[in-house]
Amino acid sequence: MSLGTIGVLVRYWVKGRFTKATLVGLAVGETFSIVFVLFGSSTYLSFSNRVGLTTGLSEVAGSLLLALYLVGLIQSGFNGSGLPVNSSDVDYVFTSPVPPREVFGAKILLNSLTTVLFGFPPILVLYLRFSAYYRTGWPVAILAGMVTLVFLVIGLLLSADITLSLGRGIGQRKKLWRNLFITLVLVISLLPITLLIPEVPGVIAEAARILPNGLAATISVGLVSGTSRTIAYLVDLLLLFGWLVGFLLLGVRLSRGHFYEVLEVSVPGAEKFDEPSQSSRLNPRGRSLWSVVRLKERILISRTREARALFVNAMFLSGFLVIYALSGSFQSSPTSFLFILFIIGSFGSGTASRWIEKERLWILKSSPVSMRRYVKEVYRARLAPLLFYLTPVTVAVGVPLVLSQLGQPSLLLGVVLALPGALEIASITMAGGMYFASKYGQSSADDILSSQAQELADIRRFLFQTVINLIMVSPLILLVLASERLASSLGPGSLPALAASLVIVSIVFAGFAINVLLNKAGDAVSRREDL
């Protein structure tokens, strides 16, 4: 294996990967993820304090979280994306006289570098927060962060090894193997839950420490929480490095043969579908034009797995909100139910922000249709599943909140406004997402922007979108904040009428804001000069 060739490949890939735009994007992304990590970890710590979670259970939670990362990588490994390659690699690297093993080495090195660079800041902040809580000091947090990074690299190697093994007869039975692997990881990772069952021997839970995620969680959480098990940690650390070396050697061995044909080449904007043939569901007979537009959008959402992603995200969201509710933050700070507004509301912007990439502007712009109306119909089709998933989440969070505030009518009004307000905010941010996608998003056909220019446009779009969405939803937030004072000054007798009128005001405002944003989105599409 020539280290020189690996060095050349990595150097040029790094040059291509870390452009100025990427670095700016990295800084913005890291800032937001650090804020989120701080918020999430504080919530978790309040929750564990209130519920009386032991460090052992925190280790289990950490292990499960890392297991989900592993499951994702196992899946991408079986999809052939364990060693990510693009068409430039195929055209220029694979046709060059470079031994496949050196390509493997360079890819692993680049992936590890990227993961460490992107992953370390938020991970470090997470452990610093924990170490501050447990008063264990920052060097321990750095150590814990490094252990977690080792685990992340193990995951990359596992994924690469799985992809490389696809060429060895495993490809025909890859669904079976994939399900087997995922089940195994999840079952072993979930074993510690048996600790909650009385009289179940604790040694069963220890089995989870066999896997890299169990080992990494035990060491990292143990270190920051100040659990003194020096010898046990050393053994765990050795086992963790055992996994690392094992997967690395396996990868080196598997990469000896020709493996290029098993790799899935990533094409920007390309979507994967389970079956090449489907039953055609868009029967326009007797339907209006706009109902056909909505139906087309719904078909695309279902076939491109957007609906599934929405469901999974809603599950995570509700899980987080339940933990937040149980952490007692609502009770300790009555106005903190505004938090629901932000978390549920921000859910809207993500789901529609890439809608323009799925559109085909040459068809729309050469057709005699109003772009404003078209965008509104697409929005209607996309809003339905969003509300379908968010309404149960809001109700689940809202019922205990309403019950806990029954004794304080003035606070109850805020809760009553906040719950539909969360859905209104989600609807507004979704319209905002569509507007900014119309203005800055790259369309499907034209490559008028270089990838670097597009990355910069994406960053600008993200920042503008965040600021404008906040401005657009601020009246709803102010309404919730002002409700307590209004209720106190008008007295309990006028509360039902006040609640009804404020809800109507908020709905009317939301409708107005959505209409403005969608009109602007339609105009932005009309003004675009690309296809």
Added chain:
Amino acid sequence: MPQISVERLTKHYGTLVALDNVSLDIGSGEIFGLLGPNGAGKSTLLKTLVGILRPTSGTIRIDEIDIVVEPEKAKRMIGYLPENPSLYTGLTTLEFLQFVGKIRGVDDELLDREISESLKSFGLEEKRNSLLGSLSKGMKQKVALIATSLHNPEVLVLDEPLTALDPKTRVSVKDWIGARTKRGVTTILSTHDLDVAQSHAGRIAIIDHGKIVAVGDIESLRKMARAESDARLEDVFLRLTAEKGEDPILK
């Protein structure tokens, strides 16, 4: 009276002049070829003609309808095929054509018939329930062509319709263009294929640096280029687009 009339059309992208004072008249039922080197302004001209780009100045009239003033009315008469037509990869062939037909205002009954006949004539019947993402490039091009003409437009604007197609598909696309012309459809055909332009187009415009440098049938183009009476279009094109003082052949 010309069906398509372009008067003093200019299009700027910032400081770049993509179209410079272009004027053209295209008659009804004519196949009009548009030739020019890469970056000459062919695609910009076509996109402006179909109302995708807004002209910086000048007018475009399709049957006396100004495309800037009444874009929706004008678009009903035009079928446009871009150079790289991208399709909704998550829709089946049938769904895609039904969707396009609907947004172009085709009657349900007519749409069903038009789709069935077009799929049959392009040999795509078996692919009606295939996702567009799973089709080959040639098949996608055929589907895009069908979509372009579902509403029976009076004017077809085709931007490089034969690029990167295999010989069999090229033949079927050329036959398709011929059949449309017989029905009296006006066709503007941008192409790099000079043989196709020479054999199909009645008149040809040569565009270079955003300006129309010559318009006419092959005979008048030969005269303008001061070429031999049997000179091929390729030689005529090279002479007309050569820089001053530059040998057209070396170019």
